[in-house]
Amino acid sequence: MDATLIVWILTALLCVGLLTQAYWEPRLRRRFGGVPLVWYLIGFPVTVCRIRFTWRRLCxxxxxxxxxxxxxxxVGRDVMVRGVALRPIPPRLGVPKINRLGCGLSVRVRLHPGQTPAQFIAATEAIVHAWRVHSVRVISPERGEVLIVAVARDPLVVDQARRMYPAPRFMAAVVGRTGDSSAWVIDLRKIPHWLVVGATQSGKSTLLAALVTHLGAQPVALVGIDCKGGMEFSLFAKRLSALATNRAEALGLLKAMITEAEARMAVCRAAGVRSVWGLDDDERPVPIVVLVDEIAELYLAGATLAGRKEAVECSTALLRLAQLGAALGIHLVVAAQRFGSELGPGATALRAQLGGRICHRVNDEASAEMALGDLSPDAIAVAQAITEDEKGVAVTTIGGHWVRARSMLLTPDNVRQYAARNAHRTPELPHLAAALEAGGESHE
Ligand SMILES: Nc1ncnc2c1ncn2[C@@H]1O[C@H](COP(=O)(O)OP(=O)(O)O)[C@@H](O)[C@H]1O
Ligand SMILES: [Mg+2]
Structure with a gap:
């Protein structure tokens, strides 16, 4: 055959292949939750073979x-011979299953009597090398079994949000991925108040933006306090029911929120329930999430007496709101560079109320300790190891254990678009807006 013809045929085949790939890849990704095709076709089968062939020697x-x-x-009647049996039996390995979130797999292992999950946890480093995967986590969902979850590639690479993940529950949001490639969920029903700590440029505001973007699609009122002149929160101002941009406005807003909390308390008392979640759906007031960026601005006393008084009032109001809010559908999400006693005694008391903790890169051990120390001491070293290049990476606690996680990166345009799209869901809270105005006037 003519050589030119062969070149043409090969080029045509290549083009058809590329077009087919371009057509199918996004569809398969959508179908299989973002798992690259190459992991399905090559990575997963190869890893399964490797697991099977190395399992006996590994064990x-x-x-x-x-x-x-x-x-x-x-031997005979009097001689005892000690030794090691030639063919020890490895624990039974189940069928590896592909992980729907990212490149990974999970496999169940039946324990021998006398074995504990701790022995498998101790062997994770060896498993990682034998299976040539990025990381491995061992959990024990059932007695007598362990589940080994392996992740083939680092899931904490930058994850530019191309689509929004559906909320697993009302008042919960998928804000990124955890180190074992599962969804990073912030669930305000489980933990009502959250503290986000991190140095400047570590990713705090981006995380808040991701949270707002996801909660924005739900029937929830969002209220912002951004005392850096509202620079960060102005992106999603359309979806906020109220936005305070200085301390006087913030104080007005917080006082109005406390009045709101007291009114909700009266409703619950009249209905004989212990929280707003016990009320009927049509009676329940809309949940309010108060987001505070750079909270230190509220606590810094300033030189004047009036400033000092305002700071103390803010601190008291925040603490009261946190104490009352949990059962009344009022939630706090607070971002800070440091959040300790140097801001005043109110700060430590408030921190104790903020049960959910997220710690991004910090500049010193004390900051990590403020965020994670009272929950999980081992997590402090992990938080300190986050480098400057790992923006958006954080250590958080899920179910009593610490995990590394990375928030999804939303561009300012994304955030603005989603806020505009969900603007019609913004509940009207006129008394908050009025309090904000009153606070603003007293500032002038
Ligand atoms: N999850 C992420 N992945 C990649 N880059 C991120 C992520 N989160 C934040 N960044 C980048 O880090 C920079 C600082 O983020 P920002 O949220 O403003 O930090 P902070 O509020 O802590 O000062 C931003 O320019 C952003 O692009
Ligand atoms: Mg910020």
Whole structure:
């Protein structure tokens, strides 16, 4: 055949291949939750073969295989021989299943009697190398079994939001991914108040923007306090029911929120329920999430007496709101560079109320300790190890354990668009807007 013809045919085949790939790849990604095709077709089968072929040796080398026969035997009547059995039996391996979120897989392992999950946790480093995956986590969902979850690639690479993940529950939002490639969910029903700590440029405001963008699609009122002149929150101002941009406005807003909380308390008392969640759907007041960026601005006393008084009032109001709010559908999400006793005694008391903790990159150990120390001491070292290049990476606690996670990166345009799209969902809270205005006037 003519050589030119062959070149033409090969070029045509290549073009068809590329077009087919371009057509199918996004569809398959959508169908299979963002897992790249190459992991389905090549990575997963190869890793499964590797797991099968290395399992026996891996278990022998990490002491996970056990021998059924005793380590000694009698020779004749008087001689006992000790030794190691030649073929120890590895624990039974289940069928590996592909992980729907990112490149990964999970496999169940049946424990031998006498084995504990701790032995498998101790062997995770060896498993990572034997299976050639990025990381491995061992959990024990059922007695007598462990589940090994392996992630093939680092899931904490920058994840530019191309689509919004649906909220798993009302008042919950998927704000990024965790280190084992599962969804990072902030669930305000489980933990009502959150503290986000991190140095400047570590990703705090981006995380708040992701949270607002997701909660914005739900019937929730969002209220912002951004005392840096509203620079960060102006992006999604359309979806906010009220936005305070200086301390006087913030104080007015907080006082109005406390009045609102007291009114809700009266409603709950009249209905004989312990929280707004016990009320019927049509009676329940709309949940309010108060977002505070750079909270130190509220606490810094300033030189004047009036400034000092205002700071103390703000601190008291925030603390009261946190104490009352949890049961009344009023939630606080607070971002700070540091959040300790240097801001005043009110800050430490407020921190104790903020049960959810997220710690981005920090400049000193004390800041990490403020965020995570009272929940999980081991997490402090992990938070300190976050580098400057890992923007948006944070350590948070989920179910009593710490995990590394990265928020999804939303561009300012994305945030603005989603806020405009959800603007019609913004509940009208006229008394908050009025309090804001009154606060603003007293400032002038
Ligand atoms: N999850 C993320 N992935 C990648 N880059 C991020 C992420 N979160 C934040 N960034 C980048 O980090 C920079 C600082 O983020 P920002 O949220 O303003 O930090 P902070 O509020 O802590 O000062 C931004 O320019 C943003 O692009
Ligand atoms: Mg910021």
């Amino acid at each position: 022998q080398n990490t002491d996970l295989a056990v021998v059924r026969r005793p380590r000694y035997t009698m």
